[in-house]
Amino acid sequence: MIIFKGIQKTTLIDFPGKVACTLFMSGCNFRCPFCYNKHLVFDEDTGVKITEAEVFDFFKERKGFLDGVCITGGEPTLNKDLPAFLKKTKATGLLTKLDTNGSSPEMLKILFEKNLLDFVSMDIKSSKKGYEKAAGIKADLKKIEESIALIKNSGIDYEFRTTLVPKIHSEQDVLEIGKWLKGSKSFFLQQFNSEIDLLDSKLQGTSSFSAKKMQNFAKILTPFFDKVGVRGI
Numbered sequence: 001m002i003i004f005k006g007i008q009k010t011t012l013i014d015f016p017g018k019v020a021c022t023l024f025m026s027g028c029n030f031r032c033p034f035c036y037n038k039h040l041v042f043d044e045d046t047g048v049k050i051t052e053a054e055v056f057d058f059f060k061e062r063k064g065f066l067d068g069v070c071i072t073g074g075e076p077t078l079n080k081d082l083p084a085f086l087k088k089t090k091a092t093g094l095l096t097k098l099d100t101n102g103s104s105p106e107m108l109k110i111l112f113e114k115n116l117l118d119f120v121s122m123d124i125k126s127s128k129k130g131y132e133k134a135a136g137i138k139a140d141l142k143k144i145e146e147s148i149a150l151i152k153n154s155g156i157d158y159e160f161r162t163t164l165v166p167k168i169h170s171e172q173d174v175l176e177i178g179k180w181l182k183g184s185k186s187f188f189l190q191q192f193n194s195e196i197d198l199l200d201s202k203l204q205g206t207s208s209f210s211a212k213k214m215q216n217f218a219k220i221l222t223p224f225f226d227k228v229g230v231r232g233i
């Protein structure tokens with residue numbers, strides 16, 4: 001049974017083209033310094049707690065209004081009860097979207113094999129060389145690459161995305177990400193926001209890239225993907 005740590009009852013932006021709600025799960029195996037979900041990273045037994053029963057009551061209430069559900073974190077793939085929850089969710093007729101850091105290709109494989117997902121967004125924290133700095137831990141790049149391949153071959157809609165932080169990412173990282181993920185469908189660059197409570201307080205209040213710089217980064221990526229976008233500028 002999953003205990004959710006938050007719910008956004010309606011979102012028009014988290015699930016592309018759909019009216020959705022977003023459910024937040026706690027616990028994460030990464031420590032991205034720019035993470036703004038600090039309260040969800042450490043699986044603490046505090047704060048809001050929403051049971052699965054409450055979630056399904058909410059789905060009933062919103063029947064006919066919601067198209068889908070986004071599952072985000074924290075890192076949702078760490079929870080072994082995720083497939084069972086998604087199966088019950090899909091049985092209600094709702095579409096499902098997963099946000100992941102790609103650290104568990106094992107869980108992604110199960111979810112794809114059981115047809116439990118309609119959309120996946122995977123964070124690409126940085127270039128291979130810069131991954132550790134951006135993820136805040138020594139991430140297993142073999143697993144990240146396995147997840148990338150699984151997502152690209154899944155047959156479902158997906159996007160890869162990177163939040164760019166001046167103190168963490170360089171133009172060279174952007175170019176290397178393009179070369180690495182070349183041939184993928186959609187790639188989004190996300191603007192960093194330092195005005196909120198971040199995992200690494202030293203990043204608090206530091207500047208983000210200008211809108212022009214973000215657009216230039218998008219231009220660098222254009223040859224590598226079918227679609228490139230910038231969010232948050």
Ligand code: SF4
Nearest residue numbers: 028030032035074101
């Ligand atoms: S931004 Fe990083 S630390 Fe925060 S939830 Fe996502 S993967 Fe975990």
